[in-house]
Structure formats: C-alpha cells, structure tokens
Amino acid sequence: MFTGIITDQGTIRTLHQQGDLRARIGCGYDMDTVALGASIACDGVCLTVIETGSDWFDVQISAETVSKTNLPDWTEGRTVNLERALKVGDELGGHIVSGHVDGIARITAMQDEGDSTRVTLTAPDDLARFIAPKGSVALNGTSLTVNEVDGCTFGINFIPHTKDVTTWGRAAVGDAVNLEIDTMARYVARLREFD
Numbered sequence: 640m641f642t643g644i645i646t647d648q649g650t651i652r653t654l655h656q657q658g659d660l661r662a663r664i665g666c667g668y669d670m671d672t673v674a675l676g677a678s679i680a681c682d683g684v685c686l687t688v689i690e691t692g693s694d695w696f697d698v699q700i701s702a703e704t705v706s707k708t709n710l711p712d713w714t715e716g717r718t719v720n721l722e723r724a725l726k727v728g729d730e731l732g733g734h735i736v737s738g739h740v741d742g743i744a745r746i747t748a749m750q751d752e753g754d755s756t757r758v759t760l761t762a763p764d765d766l767a768r769f770i771a772p773k774g775s776v777a778l779n780g781t782s783l784t785v786n787e788v789d790g791c792t793f794g795i796n797f798i799p800h801t802k803d804v805t806t807w808g809r810a811a812v813g814d815a816v817n818l819e820i821d822t823m824a825r826y827v828a829r830l831r832e833f834d
Contacts, residue, residue, distance in 0.1 A: 640725045641680045643733030643775075643782020645805045647721040649681065651713055652695060660700040661689075662713065666721055670694065673723070678738065682719040682806075683780030683817040684708050685738025708740045709779075709815040720780040720805050733782025734775040735822055742766050744778065744818040746810060747792070756797045757786070758810065762818060767791040769820040769828060777819040781805055 649664040664681060670691045673679075677688045679696065686698035705711060713719075725731070748759040760778070762770055770776060770793050774785050778795065786794040802808035810816075 641685070641722050641736040641738055641780070642725055642729070642731050643722070643736040643777045643780060645720045645722055645781055648804075648806060649719050649721045651715055651717045651719065654713060654715060659702065660705055660710070661697060662700060663695050663697050664719065664721070665695045667694070668696075668721075668723070670696065678724040680720075680722040680724075680736070680738045680780045682709065683736070683738065683777050683819055684710065684740055704740075707742065708817050709743055712815055718806050718809070722780055734777075736777045736780070736782060736819060737822060738780075739819065740817045741769075741820050742818050744816045746812050746814045746816060749810065749812055752796070754799045756802065756807075758795045758797060758807075760793055760795065760816060760818075762791050762793060764791055766818060766820055767793075769824040771824065774824060775821045778816050779806060780817065781807065 647667050649666040652663040652665050655661045673691055675688055678685050688696045689699050690697040742763045744760040744762045746758055747761050750757050770785055770788055772785055772788050776783055776785055783795045786796055797807050
C-alpha cells in the first residue's frame, strides 16, 4: 500500500526485454534500507525490487502490467515518480493507493493559474464513473484531489511544490498518465450493483 505522496524522482537507466520487461531505475534512496522483494511504486505502478546497487534498483514487469499502464512510453533517461511502500505508523498524507493502475488517462489541456497549473484529463469511459468532484485519484502515483468532472473529462490543480518534487513540472498535453481510481469509489460502485 502507498499514500500517493511522492518521495523521490527516479531515472530509467536501462530497459531490457528478457521474457518480461526489466528496468533499472536510478534513485536517491538509501539502498541499504531497500530489501529484495520490496515494493516501490514507479509512476504509480507497484513493482517488486529484484536487484539493487548503490543508487539503483531493478524491477521486472509483466506483459499484463505493461498493457495496462503507460510503461510502453518509458525510455532510457525518463524521470518517474517513486514512492516506497507504506509502513505501519507512517503518516497517511494522501489517500490509500494500491499501486494497481486501472487504466490510462490522457492530458488534454494545461493552463497556468497564478503559480499553479490546472490540468484537464480524459479518463476511459469505464473508469470515468468512479471519478467525483473533490474525490481522490492517483495519477502517475501522485495523490490528487479532483476539481471538477464533466463526463469523461476531469480537472486537477498542481501547486508549485507538487510540480517541483514530482514529474508533473514536465507534463505536457497529450501525455498518457497512469490512473488509479479511489479504492472506496470502487467498493461503493460494486455494492450498488447489489441494490
């Protein structure tokens, strides 16, 4: 489990197709504290650490995960949002995030408003019903509050701090974004099926 509060920005150092996709990600984490088998959310995708070095870790990514996320857009040198798994007793500053991406949203507009940036995205039809004004979503692993919703379109606002400590300062119109809907919204919708 994660909180959607990004704790580092990693750099994709290598990508190799070896049956599954294998990625090496450079980071600022103290790798002495990262165990093999640990979960790290990479742009919101929960991945398992299979090897470590002094300032990097490797992950192995299944074809299923690649097919449901923006991983086909990953290239060497790309920067990704990182978050280590939540430990009991950690502050829950965002919202409960599983790292299981539901689909891809696409940035359709960006507009600066003061020092902040308002971003408009389009969600897939089957996920849009789970997105509500003032509700939570995780986009590329970042816990965010939804400002407004209109059909499949929804808006997010990024303050300067978020743009500085995540990859959102480099976002552009047309970008594919990993979308994880709020877990509570998923369960409420499932319960309503039995009414």
